[in-house]
Amino acid sequence: MAGMKVFSLLAASSFLRYASAQDVIRNDTFFYGQSPPVYPSPEIEGLGDWGDAYAKAQAFVAQLTLEEKTNLTGGFANASSGCGGNIRGIPRLGFNGLCLQDAGQGVRATDFVNAYASGIHAGASWNKNLTFDRAYAMGGEFRAKGASIALGPPVVGPLGRIARGGRNWEGFSVDPYLSGILAAESVRGIQSRGVISCTKHFILNEQELNRIPTINAENETVEASSSNIDDRTMHELYMWPFADALHAGTASIMCSYERINNSYGCQNSKALNGLLKDELGYQGFVVSDWGAQESGVGSALAGLDMVMPSGLQFWGGNLTQAVRNGSVPEDRLTDMATRIMAAWYYTNQDAPDHPYPGIGLAPNLLLPHRIVDARDPSARPVILQGAIEGHVLVKNTNNTLPLRSPKLLSLYGYDAKSPDFNTPGPGFNPWSFGLQSHNVNSVICGFFGRGVCPPFAPIAQNGTFIVGGGSGANNPVYISAPYNAIQEQAIQDGTQLYWDFVNANANGSVHAESDACLVFINAAASEGVDRPSLRDDFSDALVTNIAAQCSNTIVTIHNAGIRLVDQWIENPNVTAVIFGHLPGQDSGRALVELLYGRTSPSGKLPYTVARNESDYGALLDPVGPVPPYTYFPQDDFREGVNIDYRAFDAAGIEPRFEFGFGLTYTTFEFANLASSVVSGASLSAYPTGPVIQGGNADLWDVIATVTASVTNTGNVAAAEVAQLYVGIPSAGQPVRQLRGFEKVLVHPNQTAHVEFELRRRDLSVWDVVAQQWRLELGAEYHVYVGSSSRDLPLVGNLTLA
Structure with missing residues (x-):
């Protein structure tokens, strides 16, 4: 009833x-804060390849x-x-x-x-x-x-x-x-x-x-x-x-x-x-x-x-x-x-020559069930390479990394070791349910419940962090933690290891003969609860304490998002820093590949790291219920399109590490910028193509190209991510916005040529009155190419005539 x-x-x-699906909005004021009705629901038509x-x-x-x-x-x-x-x-x-x-x-x-x-x-x-x-x-x-x-x-x-x-x-x-x-x-x-x-x-x-x-x-x-x-x-x-x-x-x-x-x-x-x-x-x-x-x-x-x-x-x-x-x-x-x-x-799930298998997901993994091993050996290189390339090196003083046959390494930090899973049995990874095994209730509250959720601790001290919490996590057959992988390398090299994963804040815990001190911390996150901060005192104190005793301190952070480092980043004893993100099961193996120089780091930050939390302004914290909207919380997106690096550019704020930044073990030089409109490209102000899934078909037409060259000026083969940013000549647009990237492996003294294809939609702005994407014909677009959103040595122009 x-x-x-x-x-x-x-x-x-x-x-x-009822209103027609074509009953469109003609100005932003009407749309802001209220949602106009659009009925009836459009029926599937079999557009495009459907x-x-x-x-x-x-x-x-x-x-x-x-x-x-x-x-x-x-x-x-x-x-x-x-x-x-x-x-x-x-x-x-x-x-x-x-x-x-x-x-x-x-x-x-x-x-x-x-x-x-x-x-x-x-x-x-x-x-x-x-x-x-x-x-x-x-x-x-x-x-x-x-x-x-x-x-x-x-x-x-x-x-x-x-x-x-x-x-x-x-x-x-x-x-x-x-x-x-x-x-x-x-x-x-x-x-x-x-x-x-x-x-x-x-x-x-x-x-x-x-x-x-x-x-x-x-x-x-x-x-x-x-x-x-x-x-x-x-x-x-x-x-x-x-x-x-x-x-x-x-x-x-x-x-x-x-x-x-x-x-x-x-x-x-x-x-x-x-x-x-x-x-x-x-x-x-x-x-x-x-x-x-x-x-x-x-x-x-x-x-x-x-x-x-x-x-x-x-x-x-x-x-x-x-x-x-x-x-x-x-x-x-x-x-x-x-x-x-x-x-x-x-998705061809009816294909008779490729029948869909039966369900191999057991409701209870502790009870006898049909074992379906879904792992394909051909995926192993993908898992490892994927883990390697998501690491971002942001500091490397005097070529501290890669390590060169160290005699003695000292390891510190709760994130170095394998996770301590307090619940027995296969598949019961506490990360798949929440932040920590002793903190599952708070996450379940936010995930399934409608009650008041208690706060949770900012540090995951149960071990290394390879996945986030909540529905996006899963349970691998094994976890390669940093300590385990480094230990295997130490066996090969004859390196003496010292470690302290519990009492690293005690003075005098660093061996005087250490070639390097490796510190492992993390920044955890989970579905159901927003992060309490972008840093934590415990982890920062751990880094500064080790750095006070060790002149060659290398920090790795497994971070589920932005992690501030200004409490210690300028400490001269902190010689190298890696944002390790969430690498999956091959975390330790991937890190060893980078630490020992078998592969040069090639990751770039997909966000901006500020110097202070206040630099993010109103976009730092989630918005809760406040009077007069105590029972109907309102979150006004007043910043418009200016979030993250766009906001930093608009406000002239200097970040600690900008969007797109990342170091390698070599150096690169950019040159030979050129841009042109594609011959025969349709340059009508608005798209004229039929609607397919995704919008007008010609929004994906390539109408211009930008080319440049990247030369490896160092002595190590490495991959560089060449990045294209565009300044669109229209009121209210960001100073620059990413509109192309190409990752190329370049050997020493060699040059790679990159080409960026600019689609119609990449150069268009949304026309609220026309309710369509519009090119700024006859106006001068600015194009920038370089290695990050703030390191753009090549600057040029493009006019859509």
């Missing part, structure tokens, strides 16, 4: 007044009863399956159902799988091919386990607006261009293995605080935070990487918990019907985040297609009845089912 009451109320609500999948899905759905269509839209509890979500099969038509399983660094909550580099680690690699290979290998493991839908990668929301955001580590970068390029590679990699890639979270899911409704101490409901944004910022920043993922073919989109301009994300008709399905031509299905559905009829009409983990609260039989009584048109239910099945066909 409760569900039926919600249907009745929502069906009669004046909020659900034609065959659409035709098959239509034929399939035409054979279904009303109840069978409804069953496709809602998850159900399945005690025999370890899947995170399940959709019932339809055996009479040869459809075995769907298994949805979490993914961030690999298949979650199962055994015999690998832990790959995290999203932020892949972002720090700036390597397109490696990102594809990572996704391809992960996709194979999902398929081997029988999971038909991988719930990310890619994660492009959160983008990383809030510096202390608890889930920033799951995404690639705070920059929409870098994030979008790597998201597209991830979609192609996952889906080439016959697995649906679920891109998440759509949209403005930028903090964990108040991401879902909660009950306060007075037993009153506090609604989820509302991300209030203008139309231009929505398009130019937060929608940007989603468009790349859609253009690459992503077949599933997950809607978010937060409200968007005061309308919940999974029932926001402007976001789902207007932006996603109409403007971006989305052909796949929208699935709710777990428990993110807040209404029945409202979410159905607004464009939600699938509910997880259960459809019974609002849909199920209620949805069937709503169709019968006219509250929801049957065409809408048919479209939901068609979109779901089209995604299934689009």
